[in-house]
Amino acid sequence: MTATSASTRPRLGGRWRVVDIVIASVVGVAAGLIFFAWDQLYKPIGTPIEAALPGAQALVYGVWLVAGVLGGLIVRKPGAALYTETIAAMVSALLGAKWGGFLTIEAGLVQGLGAEIVFLIFLYANWRAWVAVLAGAGAGAAMAINDLVLWYAGSGTPFAVTYAVSSIISGAVIAGVGSWYLVKGLAKTGVLSRFASGRDAAERV
Amino acid sequence: MSSLTGILTPAGGTQVVYRVNPVAKLLAAMVLSVALVLSIDWVSAGVALLLEVPLFFFAGLAPRRFFWRTLPVLIAAPLSAITIVLYGRPSGASYAEFFFIHITDGSIELAIATLLRVLAIGLPAVVLFVTVDPTDLADGLAQVLRLPSRFVLGGLGGLRLVGLFLEDWRSLELARRARGVADRGRLRRFMGQAFALLVLSIRRGSKLATAMEARGFGAPVRRSWARPSRLAARDAVLILIAVLISAVAVAASVLSGYWNFIFSG
Amino acid sequence: MIADRSVGAASVSAEGWGWRYSGRSAWAVRGLELRVRPGERVLLLGSSGAGKSTLLHGLGGVLGGDDDGEQAGGLLIDGVPAAQARGRAGLLLQDPDAQVILARVGDDAAFGPENLGLPRDEIWRRVGEALEAVGLGLPLQHPTSALSGGQKQRLALAGVLAMHPGLLLLDEPTASLDPDGVAGVRAAVERVLERTGATLIVVEHRVEVWRDLVERVIVLDPGGGVLADGPVDAVLREQGAALAEAGVWVPEHPPERPVRIRRPSPTGSAPLLRTEGLAIARTSDAVLARDLALAVCEGGMLAVTGPNGSGKTTLGLTLGGLLPPASGLVDASALAGGLPPAPHEWRSRELLTRIGTVFQDPEHQFIAATVWDELAVGARALGLGDGEVRQRVEPLLERLRLAPLAKANPFTLSGGEKRRLSVATALVTRPRVLVLDEPTFGQDSRTWRELLAFLAELLDEGSGIVAVTHDRHLVAALADEEFVLDGGRAASHASGVRG
Numbered sequence: 001m002t003a004t005s006a007s008t009r010p011r012l013g014g015r016w017r018v019v020d021i022v023i024a025s026v027v028g029v030a031a032g033l034i035f036f037a038w039d040q041l042y043k044p045i046g047t048p049i050e051a052a053l054p055g056a057q058a059l060v061y062g063v064w065l066v067a068g069v070l071g072g073l074i075v076r077k078p079g080a081a082l083y084t085e086t087i088a089a090m091v092s093a094l095l096g097a098k099w100g101g102f103l104t105i106e107a108g109l110v111q112g113l114g115a116e117i118v119f120l121i122f123l124y125a126n127w128r129a130w131v132a133v134l135a136g137a138g139a140g141a142a143m144a145i146n147d148l149v150l151w152y153a154g155s156g157t158p159f160a161v162t163y164a165v166s167s168i169i170s171g172a173v174i175a176g177v178g179s180w181y182l183v184k185g186l187a188k189t190g191v192l193s194r195f196a197s198g199r200d201a202a203e204r205v
Numbered sequence: 206m207s208s209l210t211g212i213l214t215p216a217g218g219t220q221v222v223y224r225v226n227p228v229a230k231l232l233a234a235m236v237l238s239v240a241l242v243l244s245i246d247w248v249s250a251g252v253a254l255l256l257e258v259p260l261f262f263f264a265g266l267a268p269r270r271f272f273w274r275t276l277p278v279l280i281a282a283p284l285s286a287i288t289i290v291l292y293g294r295p296s297g298a299s300y301a302e303f304f305f306i307h308i309t310d311g312s313i314e315l316a317i318a319t320l321l322r323v324l325a326i327g328l329p330a331v332v333l334f335v336t337v338d339p340t341d342l343a344d345g346l347a348q349v350l351r352l353p354s355r356f357v358l359g360g361l362g363g364l365r366l367v368g369l370f371l372e373d374w375r376s377l378e379l380a381r382r383a384r385g386v387a388d389r390g391r392l393r394r395f396m397g398q399a400f401a402l403l404v405l406s407i408r409r410g411s412k413l414a415t416a417m418e419a420r421g422f423g424a425p426v427r428r429s430w431a432r433p434s435r436l437a438a439r440d441a442v443l444i445l446i447a448v449l450i451s452a453v454a455v456a457a458s459v460l461s462g463y464w465n466f467i468f469s470g
Numbered sequence: 471m472i473a474d475r476s477v478g479a480a481s482v483s484a485e486g487w488g489w490r491y492s493g494r495s496a497w498a499v500r501g502l503e504l505r506v507r508p509g510e511r512v513l514l515l516g517s518s519g520a521g522k523s524t525l526l527h528g529l530g531g532v533l534g535g536d537d538d539g540e541q542a543g544g545l546l547i548d549g550v551p552a553a554q555a556r557g558r559a560g561l562l563l564q565d566p567d568a569q570v571i572l573a574r575v576g577d578d579a580a581f582g583p584e585n586l587g588l589p590r591d592e593i594w595r596r597v598g599e600a601l602e603a604v605g606l607g608l609p610l611q612h613p614t615s616a617l618s619g620g621q622k623q624r625l626a627l628a629g630v631l632a633m634h635p636g637l638l639l640l641d642e643p644t645a646s647l648d649p650d651g652v653a654g655v656r657a658a659v660e661r662v663l664e665r666t667g668a669t670l671i672v673v674e675h676r677v678e679v680w681r682d683l684v685e686r687v688i689v690l691d692p693g694g695g696v697l698a699d700g701p702v703d704a705v706l707r708e709q710g711a712a713l714a715e716a717g718v719w720v721p722e723h724p725p726e727r728p729v730r731i732r733r734p735s736p737t738g739s740a741p742l743l744r745t746e747g748l749a750i751a752r753t754s755d756a757v758l759a760r761d762l763a764l765a766v767c768e769g770g771m772l773a774v775t776g777p778n779g780s781g782k783t784t785l786g787l788t789l790g791g792l793l794p795p796a797s798g799l800v801d802a803s804a805l806a807g808g809l810p811p812a813p814h815e816w817r818s819r820e821l822l823t824r825i826g827t828v829f830q831d832p833e834h835q836f837i838a839a840t841v842w843d844e845l846a847v848g849a850r851a852l853g854l855g856d857g858e859v860r861q862r863v864e865p866l867l868e869r870l871r872l873a874p875l876a877k878a879n880p881f882t883l884s885g886g887e888k889r890r891l892s893v894a895t896a897l898v899t900r901p902r903v904l905v906l907d908e909p910t911f912g913q914d915s916r917t918w919r920e921l922l923a924f925l926a927e928l929l930d931e932g933s934g935i936v937a938v939t940h941d942r943h944l945v946a947a948l949a950d951e952e953f954v955l956d957g958g959r960a961a962s963h964a965s966g967v968r969g
Contacts, residue, residue, distance in 0.1 A: 017537065018423040019414035021356055025363025026410035030403050033370065039277070043284070050288070087360055094334055103238050103326065150242055154289060154315040156307075185400065188839065189881035191407045194538060199493035340573055362571055369567060373834070379792045380835040383827040384895070385851035387818040397837060404881060405833060412568035418532045419561040420571070420629055421585035426556065431580040431593045 013078040013124030019194050024075045028084040031067035032091025038063045039092065055162025058144065062167075062174030065139040067108075068115035069179040073132055074186070074197050078124055081135065085112030107146055114142025115175075127197065133176035140171020223336055228345035229440035230333040233447035238326050240451030246465045247314070249458035250321035256450045257329050264332045274335050278327035286320035318465075325454075339364055344434040354428055362413055366406055377401055479508035479669045480558050480636030482529065486543035488694070489524050489533060498524040500694030501543070508636070511663070511670040513680050515709075516690035516697065517716035518884065518914070522673045525690070526641045528552055529671070530561030547637060557586050560630030564642040566622035571629075575601070575617075576610025578625055582633040593632075600628040603665055604658035618778060620651025624658050631662055638662070640672040644679055645912045648778050648940050652679060659683070675914050676719045677706070689713065717914030725919040727947045728926035734770035734950055740804050741765035742903050742934040743789060743813075743825070747798035750784045757796050758784055764953050766903055766934040771925070773945045774938045776955035783830065783907055785955065786938040790827035790905040791816055805902055822848055826896030830907040832888040836880040841872055841891060844880050848898040866894045870924065886917035893921070903934045910941045922947055 046057035071084025089108020118135040144167035148160050155163075183197055192198025241253055261271070290312050297310025343361040347354045377398045381387045386394065417423070458464045484504040490497045499521035506512055514522050527533050528545050531553045547555040560582075563569055572578040579600055583593040601608070604624040617625060623643055630638070640659070644652040656679055663670060663683070672680055687705040691697040698709045706713075706720060714723035749760035758781030766772050766789075774782050787793040789800060791813025803811040805824040810816070813825055829835050838844040845866060849859040867873045870890045875883060880891060889909070896904060909925075910918050925948060929935060937944065945952055 014537075016355070017414075017534065018355070018359060018418050019411055019534075021359030022362055022410045022414040022417070023407055025360040026366060026406050027403075028360075029363050029366065030370070030406055034399065054291075083356070087363070091364070093330075094337075094339075103242065106238075151285075154245055154312075154319070156295065182400075182403075185839075186404060186407065188879050189404050190879065191404050191411070191881065193491075193493065194411060194534075196537075338573075340577060365570070365573060376829065376831070376834045379787060380829055381837070382792055382818045383790060383821065383829070384835060384837060385819050385822040385848050385899070386837065401834075401836065409565075409568050412563065412565055413571070415527070415532050416563055416569040416626070417571060417581075419530050419563070420582040421556055421633065422581070424556055424585065426585070426587050428585050429583075429587050429589065429593070431577065431584050431590060431597075433590070 013076070016075075016077050016079075020075050020077055020080070023195070024071050024077075024080055024084050025087055027071050027074060028067055028087025029091050031070065031084065031088040034066070035064055035088055035092040053162060055159040056166045058147075058163045058166035059170045060174075061143065062136070062140065062170030062172075062178075065111055065115070065136060065143060065171045065175035066179055066182075068112040068139050069132055069135045069175045070182060072115055072119050072135060073127060073179055073183045074192060074195060076124065076127060076196055078120070079116065081115040081119055081139075082109070082112035085109070085115065085139070103150065107143070110146040111139045111143045114139040114171075129177075129180050132180040133172045136174070136176025136179065137168050137172040139175055140167040140169070143167050143171065224439065225443050226345050226349065226434060226436055226440045227337045227342040228349045228434070229436060229443050230337060231342075231345075233443050234330045234333050236444065236447040236451055237329060240455055241322055241326050244455075244458060244465050245315060245318045245322060246458050246463040247318040247321050248461050248463040249454040250318060250325045252457045253450055253454035254321055254325040254328075256453065257325065260446070261328070261332055264336070266332060266335065270335075271332070275328055275331050278323065278331060281327070282320050282323040285323055286316040289319045290316040341432075341434070344430065344432050348430055348434040349436060355423055358422065359414075359417075362417060363410060366409055366413065369409065370402060370406065373402055373405055374398065478636050479667050480547050480555075481508045481549075482506040482637065482669065482671070483546045483549075484525070484543070485546070487525075487528070487545045488542035489521075489528060489539055490542075491539045492537065497542075497694070499528075499690075502690075502695060504688070504696065506669060506671065508669055509667050510686060511684040512672070513677070513684040513687045513702070514671055514673045514690065515675075515677070515687060515713055515718055517692055517713075517718075520690040520692045521694075522690055523641055526561060526639045526671065526673055529637065530559050530639050531555065532561065557633050558635060559637040559639055560633055560635035561639045562623070562626055562630055562641065562643050564645050566619045566626070566646060569626040569629075570614045570617075570622055573614055574610065575606070575608050575612045575614055575625060578614055579628045579632055582629050586633060596632040596634070597628075600632040601625075603631060603662050604628045605654065605661070618651060619647045620654040623647065623651065623655050627655070627658055627662065631666075634666070635668060637669045637671070640670070640674070642674055643672070644674065644676065650778065656680070656683070675717060678719065678721045681721070714915060717916040719915045724943075725915040728919075728923040730926045730948070731930045732769055734767045741767050742802070742804050743936075744801050745789070745795075745798065746801065748788070748800060749796040749798050750781055750788045750793070751796035752784055752793070759955055760797070762798070762953075762955075764951075766936055767950075768902075768934055769929050769932050770950040771929060771935040771937060771948050773949035773952045774936060774955060775940060775945065775952060778940075780955040782938045782955055786905050786907050786936060787827070788814075789936055790825050791821050792827060802903075819851055822852060822899040822901065824901055825903045825905060826899065826901035827905045828892050828896050828907060828909065830911060832892035833881065835892050835895065839879055840877050841880055841883070842867070842876040844891060845895055845898050848895060852899060862898050862900075866897060870894045871920075886913060889913060889917065889921065893924070897928075901933075903936070904928065905936045905938075907938045908940070909937060910939065910944050918943075 042060055046060050049059060050057040067088035068081040068085030072081035086105065086108045089105045093104040115135040115138050118131065118138040122131055141164070144164040148163060152159065152163065186192055187198045237253070241250060290308055295307045295309040295311055299307065299309045301308040339361060343357045346352045347357045381394055381398070482504070484502045487502045488497050488500040502525065514525070516522050529547065529552050533539060545552045547558050552559065570578060571581050576597055579597045580593050583596050604627050606621060606624050606628060614622070614625065644655050647655065660683055670684070672684065674680055681702060684702060687698070687700065687702050688696060689698040689705065689709055698705045706722065710720045710723050714720045714725070744765040745762055748762040749757050750762070751757045762785070764772060774785055776782050784793065788795055794814040800813055801811050802813045802824065809820060813821065836844060837847050842863060845863045846859050849862050867876060870893070872887065872891060872894065875887060880888065883891060893909070909921060913921070922944065925935060929948070937949070939945065
């Protein structure tokens with residue numbers, strides 16, 4: 001089906017198959033639902049942290065960065081992280097996210113780009129755990145820049161620094177480490193059998 | 206979660222807003238958001254909000270529906286404002302100070318501006334998106350904006366699986382009760398269920414991909430479109446309205462001296 | 471009715487064809503030599519693992535490229551390699567839900583022609599034709615989420631048909647459907663073949679559905695190659711017994727009925743579970759049925775039957791204590807032992823030893839990462855020590871032939887294995903009543919036979935069983951009573967149903 005002899009010019013990272021697109025979309029949509037749920041639930045956890053150390057509430061924002069890293073790790077194609085995070089943002093925007101539909105999507109684009117750039121630096125060839133952590137951190141940094149410029153432009157420096165550091169940590173841990181373990185777990189169930197990420201982790205049958 | 210199934214089959218209507226091309230709605234929302242996000246001041250946001258309100262009536266949403274769909278925005282606006290009041294950049298007379306909290310003239314002004322801004326950007330976005338049918342949006346993105354059809358339709362296919370998520374979730378919950386683990390550990394159970402849902406969805410997604418390929422999807426052949434998506438006069442009108450509102454809001458703010466560019470200072 | 475013979479029927483040939491999926495060491499198909507003439511109708515049989523599905527996917531051109539696996543030899547449709555014969559073959563898959571691509575009926579059927587690049591008018595003309603051919607007389611705007619399983623399959627068939635394929639490939643199209651759905655799809659396929667005269671290759675493990683429609687049967691050998699090939703009656707006569715052994719539902723060799731030693735006495739002791747004036751509902755507003763009165767006795771099986779949508783599953787879940795009744799009561803005082811009589815008020819741990827529920831889709835119930843742990847979940851939830859847990863889990867593993875799979879992840883099991891596992895998990899905690907939702911759904915004859923033998927043993931040991939099912943063979947073989955749900959009330963309540 002995918003022409004094997006035509007389009008012989010080797011592309012960086014490979015060409016997207018239909019199953020890549022659909023699964024990246026599924027992961028994006030599922031993550032979008034989680035984002036929407038987290039939109040409603042994060043306040044009770046974030047506000048006390050914020051009261052204690054303003055800016056540190058970003059420690060729990062890593063949940064919104066999972067889509068990009070997860071998509072990249074599963075699909076392993078160029079643009080996967082960007083695509084998945086954007087779809088997730090679109091879904092949570094459609095469900096009624098608060099920051100105005102378009103800006104939610106824009107945030108998703110920026111965050112996805114943060115993870116994407118890290119995967120690109122490794123030429124879409126290295127998918128090990130520490131790369132995942134770096135990608136999460138990258139997404140976190142991107143989120144911090146986006147939020148501080150657009151939403152917290154009126155805030156003071158201590159807030160900004162705390163926010164940025166918390167975002168990066170949250171991204172690295174929740175999105176980076178969390179996604180990596182999630183992919184391992186998924187691979188064991190055998191649903192990723194059409195992907196390299198599934199075949200690497202699963203046992204040979 | 207009726208809003209969940211709601212996005213897949215938005216209630217149809219005969220008002221003009223339902224016949225506007227979804228891409229036009231997207232562009233209109235974009236124009237408004239960008240214009241208003243460039244500055245935090247109560248004049249631009251307030252003027253925009255004022256001009257938007259009469260148009261909400263035009264949108265043809267039932268008041269009850271409008272309220273429920275915009276509720277997240279209506280809650281978020283004051284909450285963001287409170288954050289800014291407490292931690293915003295200080296300037297002018299100071300009213301209270303405690304640890305990192307510093308309430309000042311400046312922070313209060315910024316808070317009001319933030320409140321209006323979230324409303325002015327959030328409300329029209331919700332109203333526009335509530336009336337969008339995902340299939341029509343996909344048609345628009347592919348035909349009008351010329352985004353690659355493989356990605357647009359693959360994305361739409363993935364989105365369609367959402368409808369099945371909800372039923373699956375209920376079954377997963379009941380199953381856990383039957384297995385004896387539903388008495389405690391809600392968070393753990395939630396994570397377990399979310400994982401199971403992800404597994405089931407990826408499996409279903411793989412089958413969907415095969416089904417799409419079986420119908421010829423993804424081949425190098427140039428595909429045609431059964432449902433035409435074009436920009437018409439009413440789409441231009443919507444975008445024009447968005448541009449006008451943005452222009453008036455920005456002009457009012459600049460002329461009254463309250464313009465506060467976010468990239469400065 | 472206009473016979474549209476403009477569709478040229480396709481010929482198929484496999485020349486030493488083989489396929490190996492990436493990441494596997496064994497070849498799914500090896501050295502296959504096969505010829506199918508244009509317009510022929512073929513039924514493809516074989517035990518699982520023989521590569522039937524792989525062959526169909528290969529013909530449909532969806533196996534993929536280098537990423538997905540390795541090909542040997544050639545697979546040709548009209549002399550052109552199958553992977554490049556776009557639009558010549560139409561493939562229909564097993565799962566109706568996974569083939570719905572768009573939200574409206576018309577759009578979904580138009581998807582295929584769109585991918586072929588046809589002009590707009592031609593697309594909609596074909597859509598109308600195709601929908602009519604499969605008997606889906608619904609408006610084009612009708613939402614696809616509101617379709618039944620059988621309707622979804624017919625819609626998928628219409629979508630494939632609108633591409634005017636010369637080769638129709640059906641991969642277990644009726645395995646996930648209820649009897650009405652099966653009949654609908656069968657009739658639709660017959661009509662389509664009459665109109666287009668296309669070549670047909672169908673894989674199914676229920677022979678009786680397609681027997682009258684096909685003229686040739688090919689049996690694939692798991693070791694590679696063809697085991698038998700010839701006219702329907704001849705092959706079934708020769709290979710019938712072997713096929714039945716391998717799990718195919720051959721009408722001449724039906725699976726053995728289980729033997730039961732005890733039957734519950736009609737006047738019997740107090741029932742384990744009974745209801746009175748019960749009304750069931752999924753959500754509080756939509757009551758599905760009311761005034762239901764039934765009873766489950768020790769050592770007896772109650773079968774709940776009725777058409778799709780009548781509320782059978784909801785009734786099963788209500789009896790299992792998972793859903794509260796809309797009104798009326800479910801009385802499990804014989805099981806309660808100190809707890810309130812209504813099971814939905816019990817805590818989930820208390821349900822474990824009293825009423826076990828097995829869901830229609832086994833995957834909904836999987837919690838753990840290995841089969842062994844999955845079985846242990848219930849025992850551990852009861853707070854049993856490690857020794858006791860092992861004592862309960864190991865015999866069940868043996869009894870249900872799951873021992874070699876003890877370390878495997880439950881999601882990687884085959885359909886029959888998952889089904890056995892889900893039944894086993896409910897039994898670890900030794901409930902006195904077992905509620906089963908469609909236990910034999912989509913199962914091959916071998917699994918069917920084993921499952922029924924196992925259920926017969928349970929009945930002999932004194933458990934009460936409620937089986938929600940539309941499998942008439944199951945009802946005939948094991949049920950002591952049948953409760954038919956039809957249109958809101960019990961339509962009949964036959965006692966002493968004998969097989």
